[in-house]
Amino acid sequence: MATQLSPRRPTSGAADTPSVVVTTRSPAGAWWRAYRHHLRLLRNTAIAWTVALAGLGAGVVATFEDRLPTEAARAAAAATEGVPAFEALLGRFVRPDSLEGFVLSRWTGVFAIVVAVWGMLAATKLLRGAEEAGHTEPLRAGVLSPHGLLGAAVAAMLTWFALFAVAVGATHSAAGMDAATAWALGSAMGLLATTIAAVGTLVSQVAATRRRATQLVGTVLGVLLAVRVLAAATTTPDWVWWATPFGWIGFLHEIDEARTAVFTGFAVLVVLLFAAAFVVGRRDLHAGIVGGTEPAAARARPVGGQLGLTARTTGASMAGWAGVLAAAAFVFSALTDDFVAVFVDMDAEAAAIYEQMGYVALDTHEGYVAIVLGFFFVVGVALFSAVQAAAIREEEASWRIEHLLARPVGRVRWLVTRTLAAAIGVVVLGVVVGVVVWAATALGGATLAFSDALLAGVNLMPAALLFLGLGILVFGLAPRLTAPLTFGLVIATYLLDFVGPLLELPDGLLDVSPFRHLAAVPASDLDVIAALIMLAIGTLAALAGGAAFRYRDLKEA
Amino acid sequence: MAGSEVAAIRFVETTKHYGEVVGLERLTLDVGGGEIVGLLGPNGAGKTTAIRTLLGLLKPTAGRAEIFGIDAWQHPVDAHRKLAYIPGEFHVWPQLTGGQILDLLGTVSGGYDPAFRDELIERFNFDPSKRGRSYSKGNRQKIAVIAALMTRAPLLVMDEPSSGLDPLMTATFQDCLREAKAAGQTIFLSSHILSEVEAVCDRVAVLRQGLLVEHGTLAELRHLHVNTVEATYLGAPPDLDGVPGVEDVQVRDGRIRLHVTGSTDPLLKALARAEVVSIQMREPTLEELFHAYYDETSHAADTAA
Numbered sequence: 001m002a003t004q005l006s007p008r009r010p011t012s013g014a015a016d017t018p019s020v021v022v023t024t025r026s027p028a029g030a031w032w033r034a035y036r037h038h039l040r041l042l043r044n045t046a047i048a049w050t051v052a053l054a055g056l057g058a059g060v061v062a063t064f065e066d067r068l069p070t071e072a073a074r075a076a077a078a079a080t081e082g083v084p085a086f087e088a089l090l091g092r093f094v095r096p097d098s099l100e101g102f103v104l105s106r107w108t109g110v111f112a113i114v115v116a117v118w119g120m121l122a123a124t125k126l127l128r129g130a131e132e133a134g135h136t137e138p139l140r141a142g143v144l145s146p147h148g149l150l151g152a153a154v155a156a157m158l159t160w161f162a163l164f165a166v167a168v169g170a171t172h173s174a175a176g177m178d179a180a181t182a183w184a185l186g187s188a189m190g191l192l193a194t195t196i197a198a199v200g201t202l203v204s205q206v207a208a209t210r211r212r213a214t215q216l217v218g219t220v221l222g223v224l225l226a227v228r229v230l231a232a233a234t235t236t237p238d239w240v241w242w243a244t245p246f247g248w249i250g251f252l253h254e255i256d257e258a259r260t261a262v263f264t265g266f267a268v269l270v271v272l273l274f275a276a277a278f279v280v281g282r283r284d285l286h287a288g289i290v291g292g293t294e295p296a297a298a299r300a301r302p303v304g305g306q307l308g309l310t311a312r313t314t315g316a317s318m319a320g321w322a323g324v325l326a327a328a329a330f331v332f333s334a335l336t337d338d339f340v341a342v343f344v345d346m347d348a349e350a351a352a353i354y355e356q357m358g359y360v361a362l363d364t365h366e367g368y369v370a371i372v373l374g375f376f377f378v379v380g381v382a383l384f385s386a387v388q389a390a391a392i393r394e395e396e397a398s399w400r401i402e403h404l405l406a407r408p409v410g411r412v413r414w415l416v417t418r419t420l421a422a423a424i425g426v427v428v429l430g431v432v433v434g435v436v437v438w439a440a441t442a443l444g445g446a447t448l449a450f451s452d453a454l455l456a457g458v459n460l461m462p463a464a465l466l467f468l469g470l471g472i473l474v475f476g477l478a479p480r481l482t483a484p485l486t487f488g489l490v491i492a493t494y495l496l497d498f499v500g501p502l503l504e505l506p507d508g509l510l511d512v513s514p515f516r517h518l519a520a521v522p523a524s525d526l527d528v529i530a531a532l533i534m535l536a537i538g539t540l541a542a543l544a545g546g547a548a549f550r551y552r553d554l555k556e557a
Numbered sequence: 558m559a560g561s562e563v564a565a566i567r568f569v570e571t572t573k574h575y576g577e578v579v580g581l582e583r584l585t586l587d588v589g590g591g592e593i594v595g596l597l598g599p600n601g602a603g604k605t606t607a608i609r610t611l612l613g614l615l616k617p618t619a620g621r622a623e624i625f626g627i628d629a630w631q632h633p634v635d636a637h638r639k640l641a642y643i644p645g646e647f648h649v650w651p652q653l654t655g656g657q658i659l660d661l662l663g664t665v666s667g668g669y670d671p672a673f674r675d676e677l678i679e680r681f682n683f684d685p686s687k688r689g690r691s692y693s694k695g696n697r698q699k700i701a702v703i704a705a706l707m708t709r710a711p712l713l714v715m716d717e718p719s720s721g722l723d724p725l726m727t728a729t730f731q732d733c734l735r736e737a738k739a740a741g742q743t744i745f746l747s748s749h750i751l752s753e754v755e756a757v758c759d760r761v762a763v764l765r766q767g768l769l770v771e772h773g774t775l776a777e778l779r780h781l782h783v784n785t786v787e788a789t790y791l792g793a794p795p796d797l798d799g800v801p802g803v804e805d806v807q808v809r810d811g812r813i814r815l816h817v818t819g820s821t822d823p824l825l826k827a828l829a830r831a832e833v834v835s836i837q838m839r840e841p842t843l844e845e846l847f848h849a850y851y852d853e854t855s856h857a858a859d860t861a862a
Contacts, residue, residue, distance in 0.1 A: 209690070210650075303653060308660055311651075398648045403704075406612045406642040407666045410634045423593075483661040553615045 003114055030144040031152050037139075038126050038156035048158035048488075051120050051188075053111055054167040056495060059503035060240045061105050061175035066098045067502055077102070077401075087232035089375055092241050092250025100181045103172070107185060108249045109353035110498060112192060113225070114491070116246075120217045121194035122160070123200025126153040128210040131286060140285060148282045150201070154274060157197050165190025186251050191266035195245050200272035205280045208288030215320075222324065229331050245269070306409055306501065318425040321384045325377060325429055326436045332372045333440030338448075339368045350501065361523040365446045369437055370520035373456050378515060379494045381464040383428050386486040389471025390424035392507075393482035396475075400532055405554070415546050419472055426464045430457040452522035459521035462534035464512040469538030469545070476548030479555050559755055563626040565590050565712050565743040568610060568622035571786030573606050579767040580606035583620065586762055586769060588745050590711075593738050595758035596747040597847060603767040604747035605645065608716045610640060611745075624712065641666060641710035644715035645747075647701035655700055656685035662704040673706040680729055694721040704735055713737060713815060731757055751847055762845070783816045788828060788836040789794035795831035800824055 032554055068074045074097035080086045081096055091108030095101035127150070130136050139149055147465020168187030173179040200217045207213035224244040231240035241247030248265055251258040303309050340363055361367035392415070395401045405411060441448040471486035478485070493513035500510045512514055514534055519527040565815045573580040581603045588594045598604050609615045611622045613633035624636040649658060663669030678685055683699045692700070698721040705713055705754035719727045734744060734757045748754050754761060755775065762772035771778065788795075794808045802818040815826050821838065828836065 079834070091729070301657075302664075303657045305661065305664040313650075316652075368821075399646075400648045400650060402612075402614060402642075402644055403662055403664055404702075405614060405633070405646075406637060406644075407662065408634045408637045409665050494635075551616065554609070 003251070004253055018465060022424060025079060027143050027145070030139075030142050031148050034149055034152035035140055035155050038153045039159060041130065042122055042156060042160050043128060044124070044543055046164070049114070049185075050160075050164045052165050052492070053114065054164070054171045056109060056499045056503070057103065057111065057168060058171035058175040060103050060499060061099065061172050061177045063502050063504055064102055065352070066504060068097060069101070076204065082353045083339065084232045086339070088229045088332060088335055089372070091228055092231070092238075094248055094250070096501045100178055104185065104249070104252060105183075106245070106499070107189065107501075110495075112154060112189070112246060113221075114495075115189050115193045117223055119157075119161070119196035120192075120200050120214065120221065122157050123197040124213045126157065126442050127201050127204035128207065129215045132210055135146055137285060146274065146282055147278055154201060154277075157201075158194060161190045161197070164193065173232070183251065185249075186263060188252055188266070191263065191270065192245055194270050195266055195273070198270050198277065201278040202273050202280070205277050205283060206288055208286070209321035212288075225324070226331065231330075233335060238426045306404060306414060306417060310417050313391070314418070314421040314425055317387065317391065318384075318428055319427070320448040321380075321387075322429055325380055326432050328380075329372075329377065329433045329436040330440045332376075333437045334442050334444050335370050336365050336444055336446045336448075338405060340365060343517045360520050361463050364523065365441060365448050367451060367520070369448065369453070369456055370523040372545060373433070373437070373460060374515075374518065374520060377433055378460050378463055378518060379490065380427060380474055381433075381460045382467045382490045382494070382515075383487070384429060385422065385426060385468035385485075386471060386490050388418075388425065389468060389475060389486045390421075390483035392418050393475050393479055394473070396479060397553055399554075401554065411550050415472070415549055419468065419542055419546075422468055426468065430460040430464075433460060435456045448522070455526050456521045459518060459526055459531075462531040462538075463518060466514050466534040466538040466541075472545035473541040473548075476545030476546070476552070479549075479552075480557070492519065560667070562590065563622070564588060564627060565592070566714075566745050567623040568607070568611070568620070571607070571610055571617050571621070572619040573603075573615055573767075574618045579603075581610060581617075581764075582767040584764075584767075584769050585620075586798065588743060588760075588771065590743050591738065591741050592760060593734065593744040593746070593758045594760045595754035596622050596745070597729060597749065597751070597754060597761050598747075598764035599638060599749060601766075602764040604764055605716055606767070608714060608745075608747055609762065610757050612637070612640075614669060638667065638808075639711045641705035641708045641713050643701045643705045643713070643715040643718040645720045646694075647697045648696050649700065651688065651693060652689035653689050654686055655683065655689065655692065655696070658700055659704050659707070660688060663707060666704075666708045666710070667706045670709055671702070671791065673709065674703060677703040677706055677733075680733075681726060695723060695726070698722055699726070700837075700862075702730060702733075705739070709740070711742055713742055713744045713746075715744065717748055717750075718746055719748070727753070783818050784816055784819075784821065784840055786824065786836065786838045786840055787812065788812045789813075789834045791832040791834060793831065795828050795833065797824070797827055800827045803827075803834075 037457070039463045068077055078095070078097040081094060087093070089109060091112065093105035093108055094102055096105050122237060130153075140146065144152075165186040167186070169183035169187055172182035172185060177185075199220050200213065203216045204210075204213045207216055224246055226244045227240070227244040228372065231243070236334065238251075240264070241250060242261075245266065248262045251262050278514070303312055322377075360370070394432070395418075401414070431454070434454040437456060438448055438450050438453030467486065467490055470489060471482060474485045475482045494515055496505070496510065497513040497515040500513070517530040517534070519525060519530070562631075564587040566586070567582060568586045570835040571584040572582055584603075585605060596604050596607060607613065610617050611624065611629055613622075613629040613636060621631075623640055629636045650661075651656075653661065658815050659674060661673070677683075679704060681705065682700045689697075698719075702722075703714070717729050722730060729755060730747065731753065732858045734746075738757075743832055744757075746754075746758070760774050760776070761774065761778060789812050794813060796808055797803050797813075797815065800823050802820065803824055804816050804818070806813065806815040815824075816831065
């Protein structure tokens with residue numbers, strides 16, 4: 001042993017009395033600092049989404065003429081107006097053969113959902129996530145009141161949403177869209193994000209954890225979207241569309257009175273929600289009504305070992321996703337006949353244009369199922385993979401992994417177990433969607449072979465498994481980027497596949513998106529080669545990620 | 558420790574750098590079977606880095622750490638078979654109950670003594686029926702303590718184990734450590750609660766800025782540090798000129814006060830030659846040693862700067 005012992009002189013042991021630094025702190029100054037702090041917390045995602053959505057939307061505006069170049073193409077597009085299945089997918093849209101109508105239909109479809117999810121995540125991050133992470137306590141211990149802190153967070157969100165609205169309005173009008181409609185669109189999207197963020201703000205005062213708050217706001221989003229589907233499926237007057245903010249956007253390009261009603265609706269809803277949040281926001285730190293104190297669970301069954309823990313945590317997540325996807329699959333599948341009826345008499349030129357866009361056999365049940373699954377469900381299952389990769393990282397970031405790896409549990413075994421459980425989850429989701437699609441179409445009287453429906457479900461798996469593998473690779477190499485990079489990859493490649501062709505991006509770039517390589521099953525055969533390539537890349541990525549994880553330090557959040 | 562005996566813990570030139578930052582620098586230290594060794598140091602001294610490197614959670618930049626002769630980085634699973642670990646901050650699975658977490662950790666450890674677990678639950682006054690997210694910091698730490706002790710592992714590694722425990726529970730915990738030592742278990746714990754280290758540890762190692770600056774038994778540390786001696790006498794004051802280790806002698810009104818370093822035998826013999834009425838000798842507490850060391854090194858650092 002290399003011991004270096006040397007005499008030391010004893011002291012009284014009393015440390016010097018630290019000098020007390022007294023600073024004058026005004027509530028206004030503290031509020032301003034809190035506001036800037038919250039601005040910074042949202043900065044990266046806000047800039048990313050603003051640039052991506054405003055840029056992609058402006059690209060759609062700029063390339064409209066190329067998308068619908070002929071009268072026949074415009075007539076085919078016009079024929080989709082008022083078709084329930086299309087409105088269920090894209091929301092309410094009018095005159096999709098016009099520039100404004102075409103662009104608005106893109107925004108009401110996917111972009112609006114992305115904007116809403118952004119609003120949800122921003123609110124739960126600032127209003128509950130920061131509190132969970134212990135960032136709120138020092139701020140609350142100062143001169144800032146709970147309401148002051150809440151106000152600073154809300155103001156930061158409003159700032160970013162306002163900048164987003166301005167970016168959308170400016171880029172779209174600059175790209176050639178009618179200026180009034182462009183600015184109305186930007187304002188409405190900013191207000192949509194604000195509305196969902198207001199829901200998130202309110203729910204974050206009620207739910208005791210960010211996870212629970214996100215679940216609740218996600219449920220609200222699901223209900224609002226379900227109302228949109230209901231509005232699309234019913235033949236009742238327009239008032240059903242007014243029951244959900246996702247429906248309001250569809251009235252933007254109409255008469256001024258409708259626009260006024262849209263903005264009034266948003267404003268009233270936002271004010272009411274934020275007011276409610278401020279009322280219930282006077283609460284104890286870390287307290288909540290939902291998901292806070294837990295009842296005693298004296299009869300809780302043992303979890304078992306690591307396998308049991310994995311099955312329990314992944315299984316709960318998988319069950320939730322399966323429920324949501326099954327419900328959505330049932331609703332969309334029930335609209336099969338409405339959709340098919342529109343395209344039965346479609347002429348060859350229009351069919352060719354749709355085929356060029358990747359939509360084949362639109363006059364068949366198989367064609368509709370392929371569109372619906374390709375539009376929503378493939379990205380849904382891919383997002384499940386991203387969630388699982390993020391959950392794997394969370395075990396490390398929270399340092400819970402230490403309890404296992406400091407015991408006789410190998411890193412590789414732990415990661416393989418978690419990854420396989422996630423992969424099984426992907427397979428289960430694909431099978432569930434396939435079976436539900438078959439059952440729903442059969443109940444609706446449509447004919448879709450069980451094997452075709454099941455193959456359509458199988459077709460959801462390769463891209464999701466690829467993203468799971470990529471997520472594990474990021475986890476191995478740059479663990480702190482696991483969630484942002486994996487979610488970013490899924491959403492960016494999905495938007496690339498969705499909007500890229502409209503922007504006439506080069507094929508080499510479009511081919512980067514895994515979604516582009518998925519066949520329109522069951523309207524087409526399963527592309528086995530593409531599926532195997534995706535599986536191979538995903539597997540290799542996961543193996544490389546596992547090797548990197550084995551030989552790196554554990555890293556905290 | 559006998560030469561042929563495999564050390565329970567062995568750090569061999571173990572070094573860990575985080576980029577430019579030194580976490581641990583050439584740490585060489587053995588812990589023999591049945592010993593309780595305390596790792597002392599202020600925040601950022603490298604205690605947690607040392608323990609996480611020992612557990613194979615961090616990759617050494619150089620050197621190695623062994624548990625019962627097994628390289629902890631190369632073969633972590635084998636190294637952990639005879640080990641139980643208490644982290645300084647226990648992060649729970651929020652959806653699991655305390656009982657489920659104990660069962661989980663016991664199972665992945667390779668088994669545990671259910672009767673002893675129940676006894677520990679009773680002694681630590683712990684309610685295992687609540688969900689993880691509803692436990693206070695202290696109760697979460699109880700889970701970590703019980704989960705480690707109930708395995709009766711030959712080696713217990715602890716990183717500030719009593720963090721968050723109240724004084725009563727801390728006393729119970731120290732009783733458990735003594736029982737574990739009596740049962741032949743080896744304990745390696747880091748702490749900056751000096752009284753805890755002083756109460757239970759056989760040997761102490763002191764880290765500063767990643768460097769092992771001192772280690773030895775408490776007696777050795779005290780022996781090599783300065784003791785304070787006060788005596789009263791009649792007649793002429795004792796002649797202490799040239800007595801080894803004696804310094805700072807103050808004589809006033811029949812009282813003498815001095816510091817002595819190392820062996821006190823020459824001093825006692827010198828005092829015996831005078832008419833000494835009473836004598837008091839006080840060893841420094843570990844806390845005083847700790848402060849003395851850091852005050853001195855901080856002063857040296859300031860001077861160098």
